[in-house]
Amino acid sequence: MKYRSAFDIIGPVMIGPSSSHTAGAARIGRVARTLFGKQPAKAEISLYGSFAKTYKGHGTDVAIVGGILDFDTFDERIPFALKLAEEAGIEVIFTVEDTVTDHPNTVRIKLSEGERDLELVGISIGGGTIEITELNSFELKLTGEHPAILVVHNDQFGVISAVTNILSKHRINIGHMEVSRKEKGKMAIMVIEVDQKIDEEVMAELEGLPNITQIIRMVD
């Protein structure tokens, strides 16, 4: 079940004109911004399929950049996002790609500042609902059926068990889990799908662990 809530259908409240090409695009941009953790110096955005063909008409470009500026789908500054990004000193580069992707509404976003960078692929599946399918070359397989978190951490022994220990202490069962890293000893990520709701208290406890850089809710 890709859609879980009544508000995936009646919602989101958003700036027009397209839920998939405007609101969904803004949400993908905002996930990239959240994962990057701050305003980037540079944003490289590659558009595929229907996104590539119709982005101008749908305001997909302003929406993605609006998301990168941390705007929500209903933020009335979205139509002016390109200008606002320029004023904020963000270099924005758009590329229109011909490659055929699995989903027609696909975007690849690379955010960077100095040495730091983050790259993700997002798809907008309709009605403003999105999926993140790739993060830093790591394929994410989230069904969207269960609550899921993404843990960015240092690649060191004991980090994975520390996280799972906290989950087990709170009687949260893990249904699916993936771990990956770019380089030995550097940044690594865990994607954990669970059966129970992860409340703020558990999130805070996880965030407090050593060697954890960031924890993000992927699916509520």
Added chain:
Amino acid sequence: MLFRNVAELVELAENKEVKIAEIMIQQEIEVTGRTREEIIEKMDRNLTVMEQAVERGLNGVTSVTGLTGGDAVLLQKYIKSGKALSGNILLDAVSKAVATNEVNAAMGTICATPTAGSAGVVPGTLFAVKEVLNPTRMEMIEFLFTSAAFGFVVANNASISGAAGGCQAEVGSASGMAAASIVEMAGGTPSQAAQAMAITLKNMLGLVCDPVAGLVEVPCVKRNAMGASNAMTAADMALAGITSRIPCDEVINAMFQIGQTMPSALRETAEGGLAATPTGRRLQEQIFGKKQ
């Protein structure tokens, strides 16, 4: 999940002797862990956004390109002239659907139902039947939950994306959702609501997504008009006791299959259909210059 298809949804509502809206609310509580009050309050806020969008559109808006806007005003004037042939309630629904989509095209604030391109149909019909049925605020909120329930089934078993399934997946879905909600608000049974959804969707099958210049304007605004009138007609048919020979879930599946075989040129790429007509191409060049 309490239900995965329309048959299960109808059975649940009839067995429990509650509205479809109530089943949707119960499922939302189960899935999200939020309280009933929180969920209802959130939908109430969406209803307010819809109300404001209709009001704004009825006062007249124009899109950035100038391609759309002002038709809702024309229609309201025409209704007031007393010369309308197809009935004032029907045309009121049409004008309010148009109003919402004109606001959407003008990059105004709307609530996607289920998408932005099809955001006019559900509020358009709701605020029109409101004039005749005089519902309470809670009944209007329930109207939206009933729409959500049917949209939920379509979204998970077929698609609500024009890029994936054509306009049948967007205005088609919206129209079916609205028809079901109208039936429930008018006092019809859950089974009649499902019939209205089936009848509506059958008449939207195959509808392509061919926006001129890739803009959610032409023909999207007028497709919302037809979506609203289709929903009103199908709701009346279902309330009259007419049933669909093909069950609702099978119609939804047919819609999905048709979307799968629809060429990419007709799925929100602005490469086929009305977008590819000489006038469509000319408008695209006028707006964006020679080649995008």
